Amino acid sequence: MTNERFDMSASLAIILTGVLVATACALLGVFLVLRRMAMLADAISHAILPGIVAGYFLAQGPNLLAGFAGASLAAVITVALVEALQNTRRVGGESAIGIVFPAMFALGTFLVSKYFANVHLDTDAVLYGNIEFAAFDVLFVNDVNLGPQSLWVMGALCIINLLFVGLFFKELKLATFDPGLAAALGFSPVLIHYALMAVVSITTVGAFTAVGAILVVAFMIVPAATAYLLTDDLSRMIVLAVVAGAASAVAGFFIALALDASVAGAMATMTGAFFLLALLFSPSHGLVAKARRLQRQRMRVAMENLVVHLFNHEHQAYEEHEAEVAHLSSELRWQPGFARQVIGMAKRAQLVQQANGHLMLTGTGRELAQRASALRDGEG
Amino acid sequence: MTLSTSFIEDRSSAATLQAKVAVANPVEINDLTVAYRDKPVLQDVDLTIPEGKLAAIIGPNGAGKSTLLKAILGLVPVVAGSVQIYGRPYAEQRRLVGYVPQRSSVDWDFPTTALDVVMMGTYGRLGWIRRPGKAERDFAMHCLDQVGMARYADRQISQLSGGQQQRVFLARALAQDAQIYLMDEPFVGVDAVTERAIVALLQTLQHQGRTVVCVHHDLDSAPDYFDWVALLNVRLIASGPFESTFTAENLRKTYGGTMKAAIEHFQHFESDRLQMMGERRGDKGTRGQGDKGTER
Numbered sequence: 092m093t094n095e096r097f098d099m100s101a102s103l104a105i106i107l108t109g110v111l112v113a114t115a116c117a118l119l120g121v122f123l124v125l126r127r128m129a130m131l132a133d134a135i136s137h138a139i140l141p142g143i144v145a146g147y148f149l150a151q152g153p154n155l156l157a158g159f160a161g162a163s164l165a166a167v168i169t170v171a172l173v174e175a176l177q178n179t180r181r182v183g184g185e186s187a188i189g190i191v192f193p194a195m196f197a198l199g200t201f202l203v204s205k206y207f208a209n210v211h212l213d214t215d216a217v218l219y220g221n222i223e224f225a226a227f228d229v230l231f232v233n234d235v236n237l238g239p240q241s242l243w244v245m246g247a248l249c250i251i252n253l254l255f256v257g258l259f260f261k262e263l264k265l266a267t268f269d270p271g272l273a274a275a276l277g278f279s280p281v282l283i284h285y286a287l288m289a290v291v292s293i294t295t296v297g298a299f300t301a302v303g304a305i306l307v308v309a310f311m312i313v314p315a316a317t318a319y320l321l322t323d324d325l326s327r328m329i330v331l332a333v334v335a336g337a338a339s340a341v342a343g344f345f346i347a348l349a350l351d352a353s354v355a356g357a358m359a360t361m362t363g364a365f366f367l368l369a370l371l372f373s374p375s376h377g378l379v380a381k382a383r384r385l386q387r388q389r390m391r392v393a394m395e396n397l398v399v400h401l402f403n404h405e406h407q408a409y410e411e412h413e414a415e416v417a418h419l420s421s422e423l424r425w426q427p428g429f430a431r432q433v434i435g436m437a438k439r440a441q442l443v444q445q446a447n448g449h450l451m452l453t454g455t456g457r458e459l460a461q462r463a464s465a466l467r468d469g470e471g
Numbered sequence: 472m473t474l475s476t477s478f479i480e481d482r483s484s485a486a487t488l489q490a491k492v493a494v495a496n497p498v499e500i501n502d503l504t505v506a507y508r509d510k511p512v513l514q515d516v517d518l519t520i521p522e523g524k525l526a527a528i529i530g531p532n533g534a535g536k537s538t539l540l541k542a543i544l545g546l547v548p549v550v551a552g553s554v555q556i557y558g559r560p561y562a563e564q565r566r567l568v569g570y571v572p573q574r575s576s577v578d579w580d581f582p583t584t585a586l587d588v589v590m591m592g593t594y595g596r597l598g599w600i601r602r603p604g605k606a607e608r609d610f611a612m613h614c615l616d617q618v619g620m621a622r623y624a625d626r627q628i629s630q631l632s633g634g635q636q637q638r639v640f641l642a643r644a645l646a647q648d649a650q651i652y653l654m655d656e657p658f659v660g661v662d663a664v665t666e667r668a669i670v671a672l673l674q675t676l677q678h679q680g681r682t683v684v685c686v687h688h689d690l691d692s693a694p695d696y697f698d699w700v701a702l703l704n705v706r707l708i709a710s711g712p713f714e715s716t717f718t719a720e721n722l723r724k725t726y727g728g729t730m731k732a733a734i735e736h737f738q739h740f741e742s743d744r745l746q747m748m749g750e751r752r753g754d755k756g757t758r759g760q761g762d763k764g765t766e767r
Contacts, residue, residue: 125581258600265591268581272643275544275570276595277562323582323627 101227104239106344108225109358111245112298113310113336118252119291120315120336121329125267129312130185131173134192135288136295136304136311138169140199143296148206155244159296166292167285169195220303222355241301248297255290256329263287264325302355310336313362320369320376335365393433395463396423398442401452402460419450495558497522497651497682498543503552505535505542512538516552516707520684525677525696527687527713530703531726536686537573539703540653544570556651566595569649571640573656579629585639586624589615592646607646614645617675618668634665641672652676654685658692670696693717 123132142165143158150157169191176187222241230240237243256263262283266273270280291311298307318331343358350357371378400423420430434450437443442456452460498520505513513535520526528536541547543554545561556564569592589611590603597603603611615621618638623631631639637657644652657669673683673696687693693700693713700717701710702725709721 125578261594261597261602262599264583265594268583268588269572269577269591271541271544271546271572271576272570272591274546275565275568276647277565278594278599319582323629324584325582328582 102344102348104242105222105225105354106341108222108239108241108245108301109340109344109354110337111242111249112301112307113314113340113358113362114333115245115248115252115294116298116307116310117314117318117332117336118249118256118329119287119294120311120313121318121325121332122256122263122267122287123291123311124315124319125325129308129316130188131170131288132291132295132311133308134173134188134195135166135169135292136299136307137192137199138195139163139165139292139295139299140196140304141165141202142168142199144199144202144207148202155240159293162296163289163292165195166288166295170285170288220299220301220306220355222301222358225301244297245301248294252290252294255286259283259286260326302358306355306359309359309362310339313359313366314339317362317366317369320366320373323375335369336362339365390433390436393425393429394437394440394442395459397433397437397450398452398456398460399464399467401443401450402457402464405452405457495555496520497557498684499555499558500539500543501553501555503539503542503554504550505538505547506550511550511705513542513703514706516703518701518707518710520682520699520701522682523677523680524682524699525673526682526684526699526701527693527697528684528701528703529687529690529693529725530708532688534704534725536688536703537655540570540655540684540686543653544568566647567650569644569647569652571644571652571654571657574633574637574640574659576655579631579636581628583628584624585620585626585628585631585635585642586611586615588628588639589642589646592643592648595647611642611646614642615639617645618642618672619664632662633660634662637661637665638668641669645672650681652681652683654683656686656688658685658687658689658696690722 120132123129139162142161142163144161145165146157146159146161147153149161172191173187176182176190177184182190225239225241228240230237230243262273262278265276265278266280266283273280273283294311295304295307298310302310314336315328315332317335318328321331322328339361340358342364343361344354346352346361347354347357369377372380374380397419400419417427419425419434420427423430425433434443434445437456438445440455441453442459443450444453445451496519498518500516500518503513503516503518504511516539518539528539530536538547542549543556543561545554554561556567561568586608590607592614593603593607593610597607612621612624615624618641620635620638620642623635623639628636628639637660641654641657644654658666661669673685676683685697687697694717698713699711700713702708702716702721704725704727708725709716
């Protein structure tokens with residue numbers, strides 16, 4: 092509001108911040124999803140709070156670098172604590188996360204209320220972020236206005252994450268797929284694990300001023316999970332995750348604008364909407380495609396049963412009776428509707444033809460029947 | 472199914488490899504103890520596996536067979552003792568050792584192809600950051616071909632059968648181009664085609680002078696596949712050439728008196744062996760005649 096020039100491009104700054112947050116998060120999210128570490132990312136996003144507070148406290152103000160340092164340290168402590176708890180074997184994987192992350196977060200909220208009651212680091216901002224003000228938090232260096240700070244921070248994090256995933260793509264892939272072989276070949280999976288946790292935590296700190304601690308997890312996990320439903324190739328999965336995340340940010344902004352709602356909330360909601368679309372309509376893993384495959388399979392088996400039945404009763408005295416449509420549906424225990432459907436399909440596939448109420452096999456139908464019964468005999 | 476002589480592409484490294492190999496035994500384990508918490512999984516294991524053997528590690532469930540492989544590879548913390556690969560610690564000899572983990576140890580829904588998994592075998596040679604290129608791709612393809620899986624190179628790994636997945640794992644180990652191969656239960660849950668492919672591959676590796684160590688639990692088939700054995704039950708019970716080590720007495724010590732099944736298996740094997748010396752029997756007589764596994 093204080094700077095006219097950025098009022099003009101406020102919308103653009105918000106959209107761009109959202110896209111950068113989504114990109115930085117999705118790059119790492121792919122590996123979190125494949126490593127089944129979604130909950131750990133959630134834990135980190137909350138557990139860095141006391142780290143940030145401690146950093147601000149030491150720097151005596153909301154200093155970004157101090158925040159980063161504190162948050163990274165808190166993240167490493169969180170991961171180490173979770174692992175230590177898991178090693179006791181009394182506390183299983185998820186429970187260990189469930190113990191550490193509320194404890195860290197509670198410590199954070201306590202510290203905020205105690206030392207920063209009057210500072211702009213309030214609990215609402217921590218939880219939900221304030222991307223709406225992205226454009227107005229401007230970065231000054233030597234009194235030169237460089238534009239919105241969030242753009243610089245998220246841009247830098249995008250570059251860091253791109254470099255991280257780009258340079259160590261092979262190592263991340265190996266350590267995720269087969270940590271045992273990774274260790275045997277000399278690529279320490281522990282080192283890779285902690286390196287990933289470190290970039291996840293600095294990304295979380297950067298993203299969290301924009302979208303808050305709860306929604307940052309949505310940006311990390313949901314677009315990656317969406318991409319996982321759409322492809323069987325790791326590189327493509329990364330690209331699709333970034334696209335899904337960026338699209339959520341853009342769509343979310345305009346929905347928030349139209350409905351006058353929380354921008355970060357709308358963006359995160361859109362990640363869920365895209366996931367739902369992929370879950371339903373993915374050509375390879377979607378529920379609709381699966382149901383259709385199942386249905387096709389059911390019809391194929393039914394048609395096979397039909398031709399085999401007709402074939403078995405060919406050249407028998409009561410052939411005509413066996414081939415009556417009404418008789419078929421009772422013999423094969425089909426609902427009349429289903430029987431009509433199967434017979435219709437079989438006719439269209441030119442497996443059978445109908446002559447005054449009786450079904451007769453065609454040449455192709457007979458071939459299929461022979462093949463199918465040979466196969467079934469083989470199995471028996 | 473022969474591996475080409477250009478298996479080791481880099482001649483100079485082949486020379487140093489030969490030098491390393493000449494010094495000592497492929498695997499030498501001294502006083503090895505591994506424990507999870509206070510429960511020992513392996514205790515005071517002394518084991519030397521000689522060059523060029525097809526060695527089986529055999530023992531009951533919980534005997535520490537897989538742990539022994541993992542200890543050789545430095546994957547589990549060792550309480551006491553040492554492991555040497557050709558006379559030096561594993562960390563210095565990584566490239567000499569190929570590893571086939573249990574198939575169930577990885578997530579086969581991982582978004583990748585068979586060829587890509589095989590290429591992972593070349594990562595050790597590449598080191599950090601360097602990406603595999605055309606040479607690695609071609610070599611991986613060649614390794615897939617060795618196990619009869621070239622056709623499935625671009626197949627997503629979850630769409631492979633269990634046996635095909637196992638062969639992909641073997642091809643990946645071949646891509647490591649190692650001198651010693653450590654395999655964790657390679658025969659578990661595979662089809663007949665894969666079983667034959669694995670047996671043929673093991674023999675090829677042996678003919679090339681490489682050493683193979685397999686964790687194996689099927690006492691029935693063990694005599695067909697291996698010429699050297701280590702019997703393990705937390706402690707090492709016995710080790711040596713198959714014929715003289717795989718005896719009723721040693722098996723009883725390994726499995727304890729209660730393992731009736733093991734003894735019964737052994738009796739099968741023993742009667743087969745007697746049968747072999749005398750006449751050929753009709754029903755189960757193919758075992759041990761040299762054309763290994765063809766009838767299974």
